[in-house]
Amino acid sequence: MTDSKTRRGPRSREAILQAASDLCGELGYAAVTMEAIAVRARVGKPTLYRWWPSKGAVFLDVVRDKIVEPAIELPDTGDIARDLRAWIRGFAGLFTDPHARQLLVGLLGAAQTDAELAAMLREKVQRPLQAGNRRRIAAAQAAGELPAMDPVLLEELLIGPPWYRLLVSGEPVTVEYADALVDAVLGRPPADGRLAGG
Amino acid sequence: MTDSKTRRGPRSREAILQAASDLCGELGYAAVTMEAIAVRARVGKPTLYRWWPSKGAVFLDVVRDKIVEPAIELPDTGDIARDLRAWIRGFAGLFTDPHARQLLVGLLGAAQTDAELAAMLREKVQRPLQAGNRRRIAAAQAAGELPAMDPVLLEELLIGPPWYRLLVSGEPVTVEYADALVDAVLGRPPADGRLAGG
């Protein structure tokens, strides 16, 4: 029903997403309006609303296309420790880049008061990544390479703290933090040997 | 400097915070407006803006008075494992209660696009709690009761995942989840013995 073949997407999808992304970099997420996106993209407002029901929906696609898909997937080189480290470092890089940070924080903030948007965010961005990640973690656990616990919990021990820093505490998510986090969850001693006797 | 003795606060602070809290429960955070708060509290709009610069600022005080202070402090009974469990269970209870959830999620969402509000949130709510918690964790580590790692990281391993569930994944934060989380961070085996073989 929704649409299958002959449906043509918005003619200037790229221009619109680029305009939104640029405006967010220039003004910050909150100050971007649908009107401004339309003007910048040389598109009529009705066209914009035809394909995206809200500003949040536009930025959902911006984030999906330009941010998440290239950057946030648990790799699989066979060495789980290395892969987890690379994965969490990916979050760190994303959460540190000012532009990506603006986009993510603004979008997540909007999703907190827009259930529609939150649902789309989970379905279109989160869920597709989740399945693969958890399978990979469970396999490594079965091979005895990771601590035995609910794979979901293990995943959240790794990505929860960076998200917490991004959305709650505002502390920076550095590469060093990412590495310390992975080491802690893998049960390794702190890299600098501090408190080794505990 | 700000004011010392004869400064009188808003005459009907209680009525205003109560009105905001009630409206949030009835309509959801996003649908609450400053106008509606003023009407409900039988207060003029100028008075409202006189004491709170924005809707977010009002809800910051709501959350601080009614939610956070009574519920989110790491207790100190001498048994650190028990205390951590009670602490994280407190988060679970808060994140599960629909009213508290509305308030917290709405406020945090607004803080993502309002730097002023985010700063107040950290200063007035987060920072006061943080210091005590970290001291308590560090002391327990010194006594060998907790794994040796940066106390900040240990704290974030415990509260990061619940916040992640609240603000990102939307998964429920149950008491069982809280307990499993504490057990995992303390290095205990899963309570139900599942996956015990690794």
Place this chain on the structure above:
DNA sequence: ATGTCAAAACTGAACGTTACGTTTCGGTAG
């Protein structure tokens, strides 16, 4: 203690502004 008074702060209404989401109109391309 009680009555009086000026200053402060309040309520309620109205205002201009801004962005929303929709509708209408005129031009263009197939």
Place this chain on the structure above:
DNA sequence: CTACCGAAACGTAACGTTCAGTTTTGACAT
């Protein structure tokens, strides 16, 4: 000719401020 699209205009809603007119407050005089 027809269908679509950009531009402009529209009504709605909430913003944050301004303006009377009224009530509360604390000080002082009786």
